[in-house]
Amino acid sequence: MNKKQKKWLLPIISSLIPVMLAFIVGSFLIMLSGYKPLEAYSALFSGALSGKIAIMNTLFATTPLILTGLATAIAFKANIYNMGVEGQLYLGAFTAAFLGFTLQGTPPVIHVFICLIGGALSGMLFALIPAILKAFFNVNEMVVTLMLNYAAILFTTYLASFPFKAPGASNATTIDILPSAELPRFFQGSQLNGGFIVAIGVFIMVWFLINKMKLGYEMNSIGRNIEFSEYVGMNIAKKIIVIMSISGIVAGLAGAGEILGTHRRFVSEFSPDYGWTGLTIALLGKHNPVGVLAGALLFGILKNGGSSMELMVGVPRSLIDVIQGLIILFLAVDFLIHHFSLVTKLKERFNRKKVA
Amino acid sequence: MNNIEVVNLTKKFGDFVAINGINLEVKKGEIHAICGENGAGKSTLMNMLFGLIEPSSGQIFINGEEVHFQSPKEAIHQGIGMVHQHFKLVPSLTVYENILLGEEIVKGFKIQQRKEYEEVQKTIDHYNFDLNGKDKIQDISVGAQQRVEIIKMLHRNVDILILDEPSAVLTPQETDELLDNLIALRNSGKTIIIITHKLDEVKKCADRITVIRHGKFIGTVNNKDVNQQEIAKMMVGRDVKLDLQKEDSERGNVVLLAKNINAYSDSGSQVLYDVSMNVHEGEIVGIAGVEGNGQSFLMNALSGMLKLESGEIIYQDNSINDKSPQALRDMKIGLVPEDRYLHGLNSTMSIRDNLIAGYHWRKQFCDFGVLQQKEIAHHAKDLIERFDIRNCDNTSLEVGSLSGGNAQKIVIAREMSMNPNLLILSQPTRGVDIGSIEFIHQQIIEFRRKKKAVIVISSELSEVMTLSDRIYVMYKGRVIGERLTKQTSKEEIGVLMAGITDGEAKFGE
Numbered sequence: 001m002n003k004k005q006k007k008w009l010l011p012i013i014s015s016l017i018p019v020m021l022a023f024i025v026g027s028f029l030i031m032l033s034g035y036k037p038l039e040a041y042s043a044l045f046s047g048a049l050s051g052k053i054a055i056m057n058t059l060f061a062t063t064p065l066i067l068t069g070l071a072t073a074i075a076f077k078a079n080i081y082n083m084g085v086e087g088q089l090y091l092g093a094f095t096a097a098f099l100g101f102t103l104q105g106t107p108p109v110i111h112v113f114i115c116l117i118g119g120a121l122s123g124m125l126f127a128l129i130p131a132i133l134k135a136f137f138n139v140n141e142m143v144v145t146l147m148l149n150y151a152a153i154l155f156t157t158y159l160a161s162f163p164f165k166a167p168g169a170s171n172a173t174t175i176d177i178l179p180s181a182e183l184p185r186f187f188q189g190s191q192l193n194g195g196f197i198v199a200i201g202v203f204i205m206v207w208f209l210i211n212k213m214k215l216g217y218e219m220n221s222i223g224r225n226i227e228f229s230e231y232v233g234m235n236i237a238k239k240i241i242v243i244m245s246i247s248g249i250v251a252g253l254a255g256a257g258e259i260l261g262t263h264r265r266f267v268s269e270f271s272p273d274y275g276w277t278g279l280t281i282a283l284l285g286k287h288n289p290v291g292v293l294a295g296a297l298l299f300g301i302l303k304n305g306g307s308s309m310e311l312m313v314g315v316p317r318s319l320i321d322v323i324q325g326l327i328i329l330f331l332a333v334d335f336l337i338h339h340f341s342l343v344t345k346l347k348e349r350f351n352r353k354k355v356a
Numbered sequence: 357m358n359n360i361e362v363v364n365l366t367k368k369f370g371d372f373v374a375i376n377g378i379n380l381e382v383k384k385g386e387i388h389a390i391c392g393e394n395g396a397g398k399s400t401l402m403n404m405l406f407g408l409i410e411p412s413s414g415q416i417f418i419n420g421e422e423v424h425f426q427s428p429k430e431a432i433h434q435g436i437g438m439v440h441q442h443f444k445l446v447p448s449l450t451v452y453e454n455i456l457l458g459e460e461i462v463k464g465f466k467i468q469q470r471k472e473y474e475e476v477q478k479t480i481d482h483y484n485f486d487l488n489g490k491d492k493i494q495d496i497s498v499g500a501q502q503r504v505e506i507i508k509m510l511h512r513n514v515d516i517l518i519l520d521e522p523s524a525v526l527t528p529q530e531t532d533e534l535l536d537n538l539i540a541l542r543n544s545g546k547t548i549i550i551i552t553h554k555l556d557e558v559k560k561c562a563d564r565i566t567v568i569r570h571g572k573f574i575g576t577v578n579n580k581d582v583n584q585q586e587i588a589k590m591m592v593g594r595d596v597k598l599d600l601q602k603e604d605s606e607r608g609n610v611v612l613l614a615k616n617i618n619a620y621s622d623s624g625s626q627v628l629y630d631v632s633m634n635v636h637e638g639e640i641v642g643i644a645g646v647e648g649n650g651q652s653f654l655m656n657a658l659s660g661m662l663k664l665e666s667g668e669i670i671y672q673d674n675s676i677n678d679k680s681p682q683a684l685r686d687m688k689i690g691l692v693p694e695d696r697y698l699h700g701l702n703s704t705m706s707i708r709d710n711l712i713a714g715y716h717w718r719k720q721f722c723d724f725g726v727l728q729q730k731e732i733a734h735h736a737k738d739l740i741e742r743f744d745i746r747n748c749d750n751t752s753l754e755v756g757s758l759s760g761g762n763a764q765k766i767v768i769a770r771e772m773s774m775n776p777n778l779l780i781l782s783q784p785t786r787g788v789d790i791g792s793i794e795f796i797h798q799q800i801i802e803f804r805r806k807k808k809a810v811i812v813i814s815s816e817l818s819e820v821m822t823l824s825d826r827i828y829v830m831y832k833g834r835v836i837g838e839r840l841t842k843q844t845s846k847e848e849i850g851v852l853m854a855g856i857t858d859g860e861a862k863f864g865e
């Protein structure tokens with residue numbers, strides 16, 4: 001029994017440590033710039049969590065992060081490094097916008113679904129390029145996905161700057177999507193919209209996939225020991241393609257949701273690194289859907305509370321970026337400790353000295 | 357006088373106690389065997405004597421003086437040399453160059469090759485070893501390579517020689533030669549410690565025997581006072597049946613037939629040459645051979661992991677060339693791979709999940725893509741009971757937490773549970789404790805009793821001899837001979853393992 005408790009407790013603790021450390025180091029920085037850390041942090045959290053509107057705005061900020069976090073986690077779980085979530089998100093976003101402003105006369109609910117599906121499919125198709133290269137030609141997916149991000153971002157910028165530029169717009173944006181394609185907002189005063197429902201729906205499906213389904217079992221197996229998985233008969237090439245496709249679908253949905261719910265038109269370079277934040281969240285959540293959900297919520301809180309911290313205490317919002325950076329840094333340390341068993345080595349060295 | 361004395365030596369790796377308060381006394385000029393099952397801590401103990409790992413506590417005395425070795429170099433300086441199971445030689449260099457590697461005789465910038473050769477040859481001749489200093493390592497046999505390793509140590513003037521499982525890579529004849537060499541060295545005044553779990557070798561050469569079990573000192577006995585049975589009992593802690601009884605069995609139709617298969621490794625060299633073999637219903641066929649003579653590649657070819665260049669493998673009248681492992685499992689072929697932790701198990705996955713791997717997509721476990729957790733848990737419970745797998749009360753624990761024997765039982769349980777017609781096992785009991793070996797062997801024989809076919813690939817000749825009805829011997833990627841177990845002897849197979857044939861006459865199909 002005791003062992004079982006430990007089993008889920010340990011990963012939680014090892015995820016909390018980098019977050020705590022980031023906040024501690026952050027508090028020194030706040031002090032250095034002449035503010036009170038406690039005040040700043042309480043402003044941060046109360047700004048994000050006190051009151052219905054604040055909570056809704058936090059959830060709004062969380063929405064795309066849940067999806068990009070899940071997209072990354074799905075691939076990471078199988079030890080496939082999809083670093084191209086950002087690019088897949090952009091293509092999904094543009095496709096959704098395009099379908100949103102072209103398909104005139106489509107009934108409202110159906111129109112939204114068509115746009116979501118279109119966004120998901122284009123994310124998937126874009127993820128298939130690195131997947132096929134890896135599965136059949138053994139090309140490193142990390143390099144391909146990283147490079148394709150630039151292709152996707154610049155390509156959508158081009159589309160929004162020239163062929164589909166809204167007449168009279170000063171920057172690279174398309175025209176607005178039709179009202180029938182909009183994901184509805186829930187309440188006045190908050191931008192929280194149907195995208196959140198989509199994100200939660202995807203979360204439930206991914207959770208089920210990973211924990212209950214055959215494919216989840218196979219992802220887990222491939223992620224832990226690819227040679228074994230091949231030996232017991234899994235078709236690795238096929239699985240790589242399937243897993244990357246699902247990852248791409250979720251990334252595409254993240255982009256589509258942002259367009260249909262928030263921007264309501266395609267704005268070039270609209271994403272404040274949702275893909276990369278998703279990567280951090282996936283690592284923080286240990287590739288576990290529930291962990292990703294918690295991580296996304298934390299980053300949503302940071303994002304939404306950051307502005308009220310700036311407003312009320314005067315600590316610049318960029319501190320949030322610092323804290324996010326520190327989380328990544330401490331995650332990397334955690335990674336080193338785990339993969340090179342630093343702690344045990346240090347302990348051994350210490351014990352040895354005592355003996356000698 | 358005691359050459360080596362070890363007092364209360366303990367080594368911990370984290371929470372794991374590998375060596376627990378061991379006392380050992382090795383007299384000058386004796387052959388001292390350290391016996392114990394795999395994982396008992398024999399190698400850890402010796403690695404501490406040789407300075408490869410540092411003890412957590414306890415003392416080591418060499419010739420009455422306490423020592424704290426930080427590295428093998430210091431150990432060699434104090435007269436202790438070690439020959440590892442896997443040789444550390446450069447294949448493209450000559451024997452004398454290997455022996456003097458790192459200690460070349462130099463004049464200015466030039467290596468004195470002639471002088472080097474002469475000095476090394478002097479040592480070789482002094483100990484009367486069958487070696488030529490000018491031969492290249494890649495051209496000499498494994499037995500000779502081992503002699504090079506021993507000379508390397510002797511040339512550095514060591515008085516105490518530690519050998520870690522020296523016979524693991526040798527043919528029976530080479531083993532005999534090695535033991536003769538060791539006895540000669542002992543007679544010339546050297547002290548020899550030999551680590552092994554092969555009891556017949558211990559009986560042949562040792563003066564005294566120290567047994568350790570689970571990192572604990574069990575006892576030191578004089579070789580002449582004990583028999584093999586008694587040593588085995590000390591090693592395992594209970595009575596052990598050393599030989600297995602199996603009744604005759606009637607063999608049925610051919611189940612698997614390999615015809616002239618040729619295959620190349622990833623690096624492009626040919627690894628299987630015209631291998632032909634077959635196995636019938638109700639028959640256990642053994643593949644014997646010194647390790648590294650193509651058995652692993654044969655296993656890979658039979659299990660769909662190695663592409664054939666030519667030839668054909670026919671299973672129940674169907675060609676299975678280029679079939680995937682999954683297809684083979686569908687055709688009721690069970691596969692127990694050589695490397696348990698790489699191919700056989702996913703060590704960080706749970707016991708339960710490992711027990712369905714490869715069969716996880718079957719309807720029994722998976723309905724419309726959804727895993728049937730209840731059924732999977734039930735299946736695990738059932739197999740754990742049937743195959744007597746210990747320490748698995750919680751089937752959600754990682755397989756990596758099990759001992760070698762129990763881990764191997766998981767693989768065997770998984771493959772046998774799907775009721776295959778043909779079971780192919782590679783090194784089925786490597787690194788497995790004696791108790792589990794007994795059990796696994798019984799399971800294999802039980803399987804034959806059900807009129808199923810079995811192929812056992814093993815570099816342990818005694819295992820092949822006890823299990824098989826018929827034996828193929830592999831040498832350098834070829835099947836060099838085929839014998840009925842009843843009509844052959846360990847010696848005859850040993851000769852074949854060394855690659856010696858005289859006008860081989862084949863029989864039977």
